[in-house]
Amino acid sequence: MRVHVVSDVHGRADALPAAAEGADAFICLGDLVLFIDYRDHSRGIMGDLFGAEAVGRMVELRTAQRFDEAREWSRSLWARLGGDRTRIVEDAVRRQYAQLFAAFPTPTYLTFGNVDLPHLYPEFLREGITLLDGQAVDIGGWRFGFVGGGLRTPMRTPYEIDEDVFAAKVVALGEVDVLCCHIPPHLPELVYDVTARRFERGSAAILAAIHDSRPRYVLFGHVHQPLTARLEVGATRCVNVGHFNARGTPFVLEW
Incomplete structure (x- = not known):
């Protein structure tokens, strides 16, 4: 059995077909949307709307962890643009989702990332594309559990939830062979981003599940440039499957 796993797609619909070649099943761990491209500020929803210079200023503030100033800068940009912000953003996300979901192979199993808009997913699901969050499924004789979203941060990205809500989804899975989640377990080596120079939020509930039920693998993304991409915790191999964008x-998983 051969399963290909990606995360943090951020608009790379063009690369999905090749990434699925040779796979018996395909897994996506979320963050489909590209709001801001930290390398090319002209790309993404914000770049399209406000231009590279304005987005560059926002990236500068976020990188310096001046989040209140970054939000104020964002508010000033939207005030100049006018119009219904929610409608503008959702229309832009829908355009990205249409391309991305069309590029998914079948079968694909996916969950949400912290920058996704979960309420829009049902518009784009089709036969062979299975959405899972706090649920498990058998793939090739192994049990795969899925937990989507992120935990609350000063960034205030669209799908951040409280720790108890996230933990309840982890517990609902029961014992699994592979735990698939967007964010990593709460271990310093796995949550530190060496380029952003900050610790991202990891999940204590995922770490507890590793100690309690010892899955074969924990697969995740979220941290784009991790200090450590792979780490063994007892019998469990923790793997950051990579910044697909x-x-x-x-990441290829075979058994």
Whole structure:
């Protein structure tokens, strides 16, 4: 059995077909949307709306962890633009989702990332594309559990939830062979981003599940440039499957 796993797609619909070649099943761990491209500020929803210079200023503030100033800068940009912000953003996200969901192979199993808009997913699901969040499924004789979204942060991205809500989804899975989630377990080596120079939010509930039920693998993304991409915790191999937007290649799991 061969399963290809990606995360943090951020608009790379063009790379999905090649990433699925040779796979018996395809898994996506979320963050489909590209709001801001930290390398090319002209790309993404914000770049399209406000231009590279304005987005560059926002990236500068976020990188310096001046989040209140970044939000104020964002508010000033939207005030100049006018119009219904929610409608403008959702229309832009829908355009990205249409391309991305059309590029998914079948079968694909996916969950949400912290920058996704979960209420829009049902518009784009089709036969062979299975959405899972706090649920498990059998793939090739192994049990795969899925937990989507992120935990609350100063960034205030669209799908951040409280720790108890996230933990309840982890517990609902029961014992699994592979735990698939968008964010990593709460371990310093796995949550530190060496380029952003900050610790991202990891999940204590995922770490507890590793100690309690010892899955074979925990697969995740979220941290784009991790200090450590792979780490063994007892019998469990924790793997950051990579920043697909930058790499364009999947993590391959075979058994």
